[in-house]
Amino acid sequence: MSLFKKMLASVGIGSAQVDARMEEDSFVPGDLVKGEVHITGGDVAQDIDEIYMYVITHYEREHQDKKVKEECTLLKYRLSERISLAPKEHVVLPFSFTLPYETPLTMGRQPVYLRTGLDIKNALDPGDSDFIEVRPHPLMSKVLDAIQSIGFQLYKVDCEHNRRLGRVYPFVQEFEFRPVGPLRSRIEELEAIFFLGADGLEILLEVDKRARGFLGVLEEAFNLDERYVRFRLDNADLSRSTSEIAHHIERLILSQIR
Structure with a gap:
């Protein structure tokens, strides 16, 4: 029976x-990010080589004229090295790590989740996934x-996917806006990309001008209608009013469409 149980455990049963x-x-x-990992032994004793947590997200990449989803590991955190787990034994391990500043926000359908796993030789590694909400940093808001x-x-x-603009990871999170106010006759789209760090926020704005006349059509054809502007907010700017930042x-936007 013991050998049979070991065989079952190797494929994840028991x-x-x-x-x-x-x-x-x-x-x-x-x-x-703080919490505990609860591990419960199965029907047989098992040696766990490593206990780890991944922070995972997805991004889209162009491949053969199609968009495909790629998985990206934002962080790998090791909780413990090798431990021996007796049958039905219960072990609790605390964990604590900093969520990377480059973690995308879970706006729209963007997923971010923690994947916890046990590395067990000659066995199907058990795991657990937990989705989290990632809200805008106050400067982003x-x-x-x-x-x-x-x-x-x-x-x-x-x-x-963007190797040129992506810094730590091979992608950027894009926030796309459409004009609904006075600038809608002059701007097709506004796009913002955030680069957050411990000391502040860098913002890249892409202003897509609306085509006007023959020259405007030429600019649009050669992507010359896209203008870029960068600016930065430090943590001290949290005390500034939204209207001041909006102004x-x-x-900056008007300087790009004159």
Whole structure:
């Protein structure tokens, strides 16, 4: 019976089980993620070589004129090295790590989740996945509110493969806005990309001008109608009003479409 149980455990039947329990499930990038991993032994003793947690998200990439989804590991955190687990034994391991500043926001259908797993030789590794909410950092919220206050509506948020603009990871999260105010006759689209760090937020805006006349059509054909502008907010800017930041953004946008 013992050999039979070992055979079953090797394919995941009667094997050890893992369950990650977080203190919170909603964060902003840079927050501390804390909790416990509960491990319960199966029908037979098993040696666990490693216990790990991954922070996972997805992004889209163009491949042969089609968009395909790619998985990206934002962080790998090791809780423990080798441990021996007796049958039905219950082990609790605390964990604590910082959510990367580059973690995308879970706006739209963008997933971010923690994957917890046990590395067991000659066995199907048991695992557990837990989705989390990633909210905008206060500086991001300031910018998003400011852009919408000057007549733009957020209509799409997604993560796209971009080796040129991606820094730590091979993608960027794009926030796409359409004009609904006075600038709708002059701007086709406004796109924002955030680069958050411990000391502040860098913002890249792409202004897509609306084609006007023959020259405008030529600009659009050669992508010359897209203008880029960068600016930065530090943590001290959290005390600035949204209207003040909106005025600054509006001036930057107007400087690109004159």
